Structure formats: structure tokens, C-alpha cells
Amino acid sequence: MSLNGTSAADVQRLQQLQQGVWSPLPLIRRRWLRVSLNLGVLAYVIAAWLSVDVNWDRVAQGMDRGVEFVASFMSPDFVSRSGEIFVGLQESLTMTFTATIIGVLLAVPVGLGAARNIAPAPVYYICRTIIALSRTFQEIIIAILFVAMFGFGPLAGVITLAFATIGFMAKLLAEDIEDAQREPLEAIRATGGTWLQWVNYAVQPQVMPRLIGLSLYRLDINFRESAVIGIVGAGGIGATLNTSINRYDYDTSAAILLLIIAIVLLSEYFSGYVRRWTQ
Amino acid sequence: MPIREKDGLKEWQRREPAKQYAIWAGWMLGGMLFVWCWALISENTIWEFLYDADEQAASLIGRMIPPDWSITGSLMMPLWDTINIATVGTALGILIAFPLAFLAARNTTPHASLRAVALAIIVSSRSINALIWAMLLVTIVGPGIFAGMLAIALRSIGFVGKLLYEAIEEIHPTPVEAITATGASGPQVLAYSVWPQILPAFAGISVYRWDINIREATTLGLVGAGGIGLQMNAAINNLAWAQVATVFVLIFATVVLSEWVSAKVRHAVL
Numbered sequence: 001m002s003l004n005g006t007s008a009a010d011v012q013r014l015q016q017l018q019q020g021v022w023s024p025l026p027l028i029r030r031r032w033l034r035v036s037l038n039l040g041v042l043a044y045v046i047a048a049w050l051s052v053d054v055n056w057d058r059v060a061q062g063m064d065r066g067v068e069f070v071a072s073f074m075s076p077d078f079v080s081r082s083g084e085i086f087v088g089l090q091e092s093l094t095m096t097f098t099a100t101i102i103g104v105l106l107a108v109p110v111g112l113g114a115a116r117n118i119a120p121a122p123v124y125y126i127c128r129t130i131i132a133l134s135r136t137f138q139e140i141i142i143a144i145l146f147v148a149m150f151g152f153g154p155l156a157g158v159i160t161l162a163f164a165t166i167g168f169m170a171k172l173l174a175e176d177i178e179d180a181q182r183e184p185l186e187a188i189r190a191t192g193g194t195w196l197q198w199v200n201y202a203v204q205p206q207v208m209p210r211l212i213g214l215s216l217y218r219l220d221i222n223f224r225e226s227a228v229i230g231i232v233g234a235g236g237i238g239a240t241l242n243t244s245i246n247r248y249d250y251d252t253s254a255a256i257l258l259l260i261i262a263i264v265l266l267s268e269y270f271s272g273y274v275r276r277w278t279q
Numbered sequence: 280m281p282i283r284e285k286d287g288l289k290e291w292q293r294r295e296p297a298k299q300y301a302i303w304a305g306w307m308l309g310g311m312l313f314v315w316c317w318a319l320i321s322e323n324t325i326w327e328f329l330y331d332a333d334e335q336a337a338s339l340i341g342r343m344i345p346p347d348w349s350i351t352g353s354l355m356m357p358l359w360d361t362i363n364i365a366t367v368g369t370a371l372g373i374l375i376a377f378p379l380a381f382l383a384a385r386n387t388t389p390h391a392s393l394r395a396v397a398l399a400i401i402v403s404s405r406s407i408n409a410l411i412w413a414m415l416l417v418t419i420v421g422p423g424i425f426a427g428m429l430a431i432a433l434r435s436i437g438f439v440g441k442l443l444y445e446a447i448e449e450i451h452p453t454p455v456e457a458i459t460a461t462g463a464s465g466p467q468v469l470a471y472s473v474w475p476q477i478l479p480a481f482a483g484i485s486v487y488r489w490d491i492n493i494r495e496a497t498t499l500g501l502v503g504a505g506g507i508g509l510q511m512n513a514a515i516n517n518l519a520w521a522q523v524a525t526v527f528v529l530i531f532a533t534v535v536l537s538e539w540v541s542a543k544v545r546h547a548v549l
Contacts, residue, residue, distance in 0.1 A: 024471075044366075045367075048363040048366065051359065051363060051424075052363065052424050052425055052428070054420075054423075054425045055421055055423070055425075058420065059420045059421065061421075062419040062421060065418060065419050069415060069419065090319070091319070091320075091323065094315075094316035094319045094320055095316075097316050098313060098317055136530075136531050136534050136535070137527070137531075138495065138497065138498045140501060141497075141511075141527075144515060145339070148335065148339055150329060150332050151324075151325055151328025151329070152325070152328075153323055153324045153325060153328075154319075154320045154323050155320060225408070227407075227408065227411065228408045228410045228411060231410065231414075231501070232501070235320075235323065241411065241414075242414060245414050245415055246414075246418070257403075257407060257411070260406055261402065261403050261406040264402075264405075265402060
């Protein structure tokens with residue numbers, strides 16, 4: 001009974017089946033691989049757990065504060081720091097909007113250059129390097145560098161977010177261009193159009209709906225990030241949030257977090273609406 | 280068809296005039312908003328800092344090169360911690376997100392009110408960055424790796440939960456009907472008709488989130504939540520940019536490696 005791929009375990013399973021005892025097929029058929037994978041995971045979990053040293057006394061002490069924080073969502077305090085919250089949110093929103101527009105405008109040429117089917121090899125490699133650099137490092141790390149170069153304030157934040165937007169948008173745009181249908185590309189090329197005309201009439205109509213959708217998605221991401229980069233001095237609501245958490249002023253923190261959640265929800269609803277409309 | 284009379288000749292237009300004006304007004308408003316936003320930013324910027332930005336950048340890069348390789352050995356333990364934060368955090372997040380996704384999916388939720396609660400949890404977790412969760416958790420459970428793990432877990436719940444419940448809503452209904460028709464109980468239906476259908480998506484989502492979490496875990500140390508970010512923060516505060524460069528190189532290598540692993544695994548399961 002040794003057909004191809006039939007092992008002793010399969011034979012045993014068949015015999016059990018004939019007696020009316022059913023068991024599901026294992027996910028990984030090779031027994032040694034399954035066992036060693038399970039053992040490996042177990043060994044890793046133990047090793048990881050041993051390297052964490054949890055100070056349970058400290059956790060127990062902090063529990064009161066945890067409860068206090070959760071409770072503060074029931075009584076968020078929008079009023080006592082309303083000035084700081086308003087200025088911070090305004091700065092976050094303006095940073096988000098400006099950075100997204102600048103980032104998308106810069107991402108379009110980079111994305112065109114990073115698409116294998118329309119860019120020459122040297123341009124392709126340069127653009128791919130830009131994308132890799134921008135995507136590897138978290139926004140906050142880039143923000144630290146830009147704050148060191150351009151000083152504190154929202155300008156460093158705008159440059160950070162725009163830089164991160166370039167990598168994100170250019171990568172997805174390039175993939176989209178690479179997936180574009182070939183027929184329109186050939187048709188426009190056959191008419192003898194220039195490279196710019198070619199991109200404008202053959203590529204642009206194919207990628208535009210997705211480009212709009214992705215820009216709105218990035219707007220959303222940039223807002224969420226703008227709430228963080230304030231921690232290192234790059235402007236926005238993050239600084240206010242950081243201060244309120246460090247002062248254990250959880251009612252204000254809860255108010256800011258609720259506002260962030262509300263704005264993200266709103267923008268998600270809005271971008272869903274626009275995407276349905278453009279596609 | 281929109282046609283305009285011009286010198287007695289009919290000229291084809293792409294859009295009706297009203298629509299054309301509306302689009303123009305939209306661009307106009309967008310442009311105005313951009314200018315207004317830029318004015319606000321420029322007001323809050325100290326432009327004097329910018330005069331020597333190129334010198335600052337040059338000196339910064341000059342001090343980063345060459346990286347100080349002597350601290351590489353002492354960075355290995357924080358790097359191991361970073362990977363643990365990401366991995367254990369992802370695992371914890373998945374553990375919580377998994378049942379939540381079934382509660383949030385329209386076709387498997389036991390009750391509409393439970394669905395609303397699950398969706399609210401998913402949205403709140405997703406809207407807030409891991410770094411903010413970490414700041415909060417550091418004040419609650421104290422600084423260290425544990426806070427980082429919990430922060431990563433809390434952020435992952437929303438991400439995994441959202442993608443997973445969307446996958447559950449997209450399953451094919453026929454296997455569910457077939458298993459239900461055999462008289463299977465609720466859990467059996469989930470285990471034998473829903474679960475096999477979402478398994479590839481589930482594996483893909485988990486590995487993808489793990490990959491993102493490796494990146495995020497490298498920065499959690501900035502707010503005291505353990506990992507290599509602690510060393511980075513210390514080096515930045517000491518203005519030891521050569522050491523910062525070493526940390527950057529290590530982060531870069533780790534991220535490239537994790538991205539490679541994640542791409543391989545996703546390729547294998549999807």
C-alpha cells in the first residue's frame with residue numbers, strides 16, 4: 001500500500017477510518033518536520049520568556065493607574081487643556097495635509113522611475129534605493145534626524161512625513177504600473193507619442209483610481225504618525241499627549257486619544273466614500 | 280454630449296460646464312487649503328534654524344561615518360530583546376484578535392451588539408500607534424520589555440482583527456451550508472468550514488504584522504519600553520552619532536532580514 005506520498009501514518013489513519021474513527025489531516029504531513037517545528041516554537045517561547053524580567057510588584061503597583069486610565073475614558077477632560085489640544089490638533093492636521101500633498105507629488109516621479117516596464121535600468125535602481133531607504137526606518141527615527149537638522153517645530157514633521165510618504169506611495173505606484181495592461185501602452189507607443197504623452201495617456205488612466213485611493217489611505221496614516229513624532233519635537237499633538245501621560249493626567253490623555261480615534265474614523269469613512277466614487 | 284458654440288462652430292468639450300466649474304472650484308479650494316496650512320506651519324517654524332541646515336546635515340553625517348563598531352557586541356542583547364518584543368507581542372495580539380475577529384465578522388457574530396463592541400475595540404486599537412500605547416504602558420507596568428510586548432500586542436489586535444474579520448466575511452458560504460447540513464454544532468462549523476478557508480489569510484496576516492512589529496519594536500525604547508531603541512535613545516542623548524549610526528545599521532539589517540522572512544512565508548502560504 002505504498003502509493004506515492006502514502007506514509008505509515010496515512011495507512012494507520014485509513015485503517016482507523018474504516019473502523020469509524022476520524023481524525024483531521026495534520027497541517028504538516030512530514031512527522032519529523034511537524035514535531036521539530038513544535039519543539040522549536042516551544043524552545044523559543046521558553047527562551048523569550050526567560051529573557052523578559054517582569055517586575056510583578058511594579059505591575060501590581062501600576063494596576064491602580066491602569067484602572068484609572070481605563071476609567072478616564074468614561075470621563076475625558078476636553079476642557080482644562082483645551083487650548084493646547086486645539087493648537088496641537090490643528091498643527092497635526094495641517095502637517096498631515098501638507099506632507100501628504102508634497103509627498104505624493106514627489107512620489108509620482110519616483111514611482112514612475114521605479115517601475116521596471118517604463119524606466120531605464122539606472123533610473124530604476126536609483127528610485128528603488130530611495131524607496132528602500134524611506135521604508136526601512138520608522139517615521140520617528142527619521143523625525144529625530146530631521147529635528148537635528150532643521151530644528152524643533154512642524155517643518156521637521158512635514159519633511160519627515162513627506163519623506164515617509166514617498167517610499168510608501170512610490171512602491172505601491174510602481175507595483176501598480178508594473179501590473180498595468182500592456183495593450184494601451186503598445187497602442188499609444190504605436191501612434192508615435194513622446195514618453196510624456198505615453199505616460200499621460202496610457203499609464204495615468206490605468207493607475208489614477210488606485211493612486212487616489214492610496215493617497216487618502218496615506219493621509220490617514222500620516223495623521224496617526226503625526227500624533228507620534230511630536231514626542232521627539234517634530235510638532236503636532238504628540239507633544240501634548242506625551243506631557244499629559246507623563247503627568248498622569250489621564251483625563252486629558254483620554255480626551256486626546258478619543259479625538260484621534262474620532263478623526264481616524266471620520267477620515268476612514270470619508271476615504272471609503274471617495275474610493276467608491278472614483279473606482 | 281457637452282458641446283460649446285464657438286464662432287458658429289460646434290466644439291466638443293469633455294465635461295458639462297457645471298461639472299467643469301465644480302472640478303475647478305474643488306482644485307481651487309484644495310490649493311487654498313494647502314497654502315493656508317503651509318502659512319500656519321511657516322508661522323510656527325523658526326526659520327533661523329534653517330540657515331545652517333546644510334552645515335548641520337553635513338556635520339551630522341560626518342560624525343556618523345564611520346559607525347562605531349566597538350559597541351556592536353553590547354547591542355546584541357537589546358537586539359534579541361527587540362525581536363522578542365515583536366514576536367511575543369505579535370503572538371499575544373493574535374491570541375486576542377482571533378476570537379475578536381469572529382465576533383466582528385457579520386456572518387459569524389453571535390449578536391449585533393457584540394459585533395459593535397468588537398468593532399469599537401478594533402478601531403481604537405488600530406487608531407493609536409504602538410509608541411503611544413508604550414508611553415501609557417510604561418507609566419502603568421513600569422519601563423522594560425514587558426511594556427513593549429503589551430504595546431505591540433495592543434496595536435496588533437486592531438490590525439490583525441480588521442484584516443481577519445474581512446477575510447471571514449469573504450468566505451464561500453457553500454462549505455458552511457454543507458457542514459451545517461450534517462448537523463454539526465456551532466464550534467464544529469467554525470472549525471471545519473470557516474477555519475480552513477481563512478487559514479492562508481490568517482498565516483499571511485500574522486507574518487505581515489510580525490514584520491511591521493519588528494520595525495515598530497526598534498523604536499519603542501525611545502519611551503523606555505525596552506529593546507534596541509533604549510541604546511539608540513542613550514546614544515542620541517549623548518550626541519554620540521557614530522554609535523547611533525551603528526544602531527541604524529543593525530536596525531536596517533534586522534528589518535531587511537525580517538522582510539525577507541515574511542515575504543518567503545507569505546509566498547509559501549498564499
